[in-house]
Amino acid sequence: MQLSGNQIEVADVAARTAAVIASHAHLEGPLLPILHAVQEEFGFVPTESLPVIAEALNISNAEAHGVVTFYHDYRRAPAGRHVLKLCQAEACQSMGSDKVAEMVKSALGIGFHETAPDGSVTLEPVYCLGLCACAPAAMLDAEVIGRLDAEAVDEIVAEVRR
Amino acid sequence: MTPVIYIPKDSGALAMGAEKVAKAIETELKARGETARIVRTGSRGLYWLEPMVEVLTEKGRVAYGPVKTKDVRSLFDAGFLSGDQHHLWLGKPETIPFLAKQTRLTFARCGITDPLSLADYEAHGGLAGLRKALAITPADIVRTVTESGLRGRGGAGFPTGIKWKTVLDQVAERKYIVCNADEGDSATFADRMIMEGDPFVLIEGMAIAGIATGATKGYVYIRSEYPHAVVAMQAAIDVARKANVLGTAILGSPNAFEMEVRVGAGAYVCGEETSLLNSLEGKRGIVRAKPPLPAIQGLFGKPTMINNVISLASVPVILDKGATHYKDFGMGRSRGTIPIQIAGNVRHGGLFEAAFGMTLGEIVNDIGGGTATGRPVKAVQVGGPLGAYFPPSLFDTPFDYEAFAAKDGLIGHAGITVFDDTADMLKQARFAMEFCAIESCGKCTPCRIGSTRGVETIDKISAGIEPAKNLALVTDLCNTMKFGSLCALGGFTPYPVMSAINHFPQDFAPRPVQEAAE
Numbered sequence A: 001m002q003l004s005g006n007q008i009e010v011a012d013v014a015a016r017t018a019a020v021i022a023s024h025a026h027l028e029g030p031l032l033p034i035l036h037a038v039q040e041e042f043g044f045v046p047t048e049s050l051p052v053i054a055e056a057l058n059i060s061n062a063e064a065h066g067v068v069t070f071y072h073d074y075r076r077a078p079a080g081r082h083v084l085k086l087c088q089a090e091a092c093q094s095m096g097s098d099k100v101a102e103m104v105k106s107a108l109g110i111g112f113h114e115t116a117p118d119g120s121v122t123l124e125p126v127y128c129l130g131l132c133a134c135a136p137a138a139m140l141d142a143e144v145i146g147r148l149d150a151e152a153v154d155e156i157v158a159e160v161r162r
Numbered sequence B: 001m002t003p004v005i006y007i008p009k010d011s012g013a014l015a016m017g018a019e020k021v022a023k024a025i026e027t028e029l030k031a032r033g034e035t036a037r038i039v040r041t042g043s044r045g046l047y048w049l050e051p052m053v054e055v056l057t058e059k060g061r062v063a064y065g066p067v068k069t070k071d072v073r074s075l076f077d078a079g080f081l082s083g084d085q086h087h088l089w090l091g092k093p094e095t096i097p098f099l100a101k102q103t104r105l106t107f108a109r110c111g112i113t114d115p116l117s118l119a120d121y122e123a124h125g126g127l128a129g130l131r132k133a134l135a136i137t138p139a140d141i142v143r144t145v146t147e148s149g150l151r152g153r154g155g156a157g158f159p160t161g162i163k164w165k166t167v168l169d170q171v172a173e174r175k176y177i178v179c180n181a182d183e184g185d186s187a188t189f190a191d192r193m194i195m196e197g198d199p200f201v202l203i204e205g206m207a208i209a210g211i212a213t214g215a216t217k218g219y220v221y222i223r224s225e226y227p228h229a230v231v232a233m234q235a236a237i238d239v240a241r242k243a244n245v246l247g248t249a250i251l252g253s254p255n256a257f258e259m260e261v262r263v264g265a266g267a268y269v270c271g272e273e274t275s276l277l278n279s280l281e282g283k284r285g286i287v288r289a290k291p292p293l294p295a296i297q298g299l300f301g302k303p304t305m306i307n308n309v310i311s312l313a314s315v316p317v318i319l320d321k322g323a324t325h326y327k328d329f330g331m332g333r334s335r336g337t338i339p340i341q342i343a344g345n346v347r348h349g350g351l352f353e354a355a356f357g358m359t360l361g362e363i364v365n366d367i368g369g370g371t372a373t374g375r376p377v378k379a380v381q382v383g384g385p386l387g388a389y390f391p392p393s394l395f396d397t398p399f400d401y402e403a404f405a406a407k408d409g410l411i412g413h414a415g416i417t418v419f420d421d422t423a424d425m426l427k428q429a430r431f432a433m434e435f436c437a438i439e440s441c442g443k444c445t446p447c448r449i450g451s452t453r454g455v456e457t458i459d460k461i462s463a464g465i466e467p468a469k470n471l472a473l474v475t476d477l478c479n480t481m482k483f484g485s486l487c488a489l490g491g492f493t494p495y496p497v498m499s500a501i502n503h504f505p506q507d508f509a510p511r512p513v514q515e516a517a518e
């Protein structure tokens, strides 16, 4: 059996998940740090990781699943090579973030919560990056970008397609 | 003397290209065979001037901005290492009106010092509050905080000293300090700026809170949207631990206090204190019913002091300069200073720390300089996504907790978003409902279902379907949400919605068939 869209063996997932758990065992309330680290390890939280985590933390599978689905950050499937987050909160709205989003969507041919067919980029809305005095703002992978305009959008699109 | 060049690495400055500018300056120095010491700082908070680069000269610091990579060569040509004239020359930063008009208590060092240099921190007054706290009893620390009049800067405005007293009064083998650094409100970035620009002040504030309440462990819960703040806080904690500012013997005293950073996972509701505690425990971020108060039964069931970043970061200066010094700023029951964050469609956006009492109009027009687009101001939202929209006719409202409440608004975490006359207030009301629907923790029906119904109903008004009836329905929904929600997400979403309806009724009136787009 293999993971959808990914060539990782279940046994491998279990082993790597167990290693992540081991390095967080000393923490109080370790579930979120473990899930962050699992996502860092695999690029998403594999369903096959959950029973391993649940058993180690002595919680039910349903509980582990409930936590993963509650938080917007945890992915259930791999993202594109890049992740582009466009701020859609009020301060960015006041500077035309909706127009920027339209430009990006049409340039990339995808909507929010979608990944480009060539796997280059996943597009997501985000509600505030704390860059509200430099609106509209975005985050491309780990890079923060302020005062988005048509030119900046072109650069971003070129960057993710590279 | 070797010139010193200060370049911010605050994320707002990075978003405007500070990293590239830093590289260009390094390259230019090498090419010219000049030497200078480069110090990466936080931001002064004048975001329309970022990246703002400062040079230390014989006459003090001189600022230039906004600096683009293409300006770097001409800056050197103009002699910026000696503070000479250039079209980006701003003079002494303290004389720029936006800074000159501020009262910087909490943000005294932000943008000035190297955020990770403890020596810099101490040279600029750091650790003096902690030393004073170590010399008095926990009860006296709590009394000082109470007398300062400090109220929670996270939004609810609850007197900080009173909460601290409750935790101090609990007998337990373990207590916690939790710093709420979830800062999810649009238009707010004060917490981020402190964590990136002066993280030691938060560490000092948390250590003082620990000593005052008998808590030995502190968590900083930082939202995942703030990766730079996470890195800065973690690095600062390591430095503080090595220097015994944290650890088993704080500054050589018998007091112990440890700190750890935890990262959120993209849920706005986790800024609500009990939801945050659940999240820290590794659960879904569902809001808990109160009582029990977190101060009595909080994290892992233990007495827990949960405070906003700015509340905690304001404590060191209060201990250092005294309760009276702090309390003498402000008006009415709003004492001290508040870091106002001016954002959105505004000419001079940034962080403005001032005593309570300035009017909204002064902040938006005199300090903010009006809109960035140059068009008339239509509305300003104060207090984030749960805050009301104010029209210019209410610009005489003074920045004060009670004055805002009297106008059916709130200060919240003190973020202000300016909108020009192209804003559509129906769209803003719809977004408030939509945001509530996206972020609801799901515990209460009015919040979970009401917000979705709100979106649908506003869409009907927009489409001209029975507008009067549907407007009444939205008002009804808002009442149900206001009175039937457990927390302020469902409970306060009516503020932006109803203020939009009440102050801008024309935007909810039946619309003429789609006019040509502007």
Ligand SMILES: Cc1cc2nc3c(=O)[nH]c(=O)nc-3n(C[C@H](O)[C@H](O)[C@H](O)COP(=O)(O)O)c2cc1C
Residues within 6 Å of the ligand: B151, B152, B153, B154, B155, B156, B157, B158, B160, B180, B181, B182, B183, B184, B185, B268, B269, B270, B271, B272, B273, B274, B306, B307, B308, B309, B311, B312, B487, B488, B489
């Ligand atoms: C939906 C919701 C979101 C909140 N978000 C934050 C936040 O991001 N940061 C914060 O400090 N307080 C936030 N609060 C307020 C906290 O519940 C709590 O009042 C605060 O952390 C107490 O600290 P303080 O007394 O120092 O303000 C939020 C409240 C609600 C209802």
Ligand code: SF4
Residues within 6 Å of the ligand: B269, B287, B439, B440, B441, B442, B443, B444, B445, B447, B448, B485, B486, B487, B488, B489, B490, B491
């Ligand atoms: S009002 Fe909304 S967010 Fe708050 S507890 Fe109820 S359902 Fe959860």
Ligand code: FES
Residues within 6 Å of the ligand: A087, A088, A089, A090, A091, A092, A093, A127, A128, A129, A130, A131, A132, A135, A136, A137, B186, B187, B188
């Ligand atoms: S609202 Fe977009 S960065 Fe804050």
Ligand code: FES
Residues within 6 Å of the ligand: B441, B442, B443
């Ligand atoms: S979480 Fe309780 S209603 Fe869904």
